[in-house]
Amino acid sequence: MSASSWVSTSLPYLTPRQSGQGDPWAAEAAARGRRGGQRIAHAGEVLAPADVAELFGIAEGEPVVVRRRLILLDEEPNELTDTYYPIGIARGTALARTAKIPGGAVTLLAELGHVGALVREDVTAGMPDEEERATLRTAPDEPVLRLTRQTLDRDGRPIQVDRMVMPALRQRLRYQIRIG
Numbered sequence: 001m002s003a004s005s006w007v008s009t010s011l012p013y014l015t016p017r018q019s020g021q022g023d024p025w026a027a028e029a030a031a032r033g034r035r036g037g038q039r040i041a042h043a044g045e046v047l048a049p050a051d052v053a054e055l056f057g058i059a060e061g062e063p064v065v066v067r068r069r070l071i072l073l074d075e076e077p078n079e080l081t082d083t084y085y086p087i088g089i090a091r092g093t094a095l096a097r098t099a100k101i102p103g104g105a106v107t108l109l110a111e112l113g114h115v116g117a118l119v120r121e122d123v124t125a126g127m128p129d130e131e132e133r134a135t136l137r138t139a140p141d142e143p144v145l146r147l148t149r150q151t152l153d154r155d156g157r158p159i160q161v162d163r164m165v166m167p168a169l170r171q172r173l174r175y176q177i178r179i180g
Helices: 024-031 050-056 105-111 130-136
Strands: 036-047 065-074 076-086 118-126 146-150 158-167
Touching: 024 118, 050 076, 050 146, 050 158, 076 130, 105 158, 130 158
Parallel strands: none
Antiparallel strands: 036 065, 065 076, 076 158, 118 146, 146 158
16 A cells, blocks of 8 residues: 555544544544454553653653554554553553453543643654564564653643554645634
């Protein structure tokens, strides 16, 4: 798939779904006649890596909950995503388990009273490590995009941090900003 054939926007992944709606990735892929899915490799408590701790405003090594997923397009690896949550929000919830969450994690967060109001995304490019390259099935000289997303609630408290790795040659990110 060429970069021009798939344009991805963030908004559907930040908005709670209505009852009965599937996850936004499956819906986005289906709208293009494709199959979107995911495999949850791990869910549970981990020690916060330095960059995640900084975005949550906690000390490195404090516990957080993570959901590690391999995002698939037509059963082929398309993206690696680690989504982190503060322990006070996610401990003991479906966020800390590997089962699929109806409507997705953002919908569950909203049901738990945590709604995103501000999102910050940083995108960088670089070479994947060996594990990322093997999992994403990229060529040895193929770069990846790394997107880090921090979601804050209305009070400015971080409720979610995502770290995504995507083959750069298969992606085009689109940002639309309304001014005024």
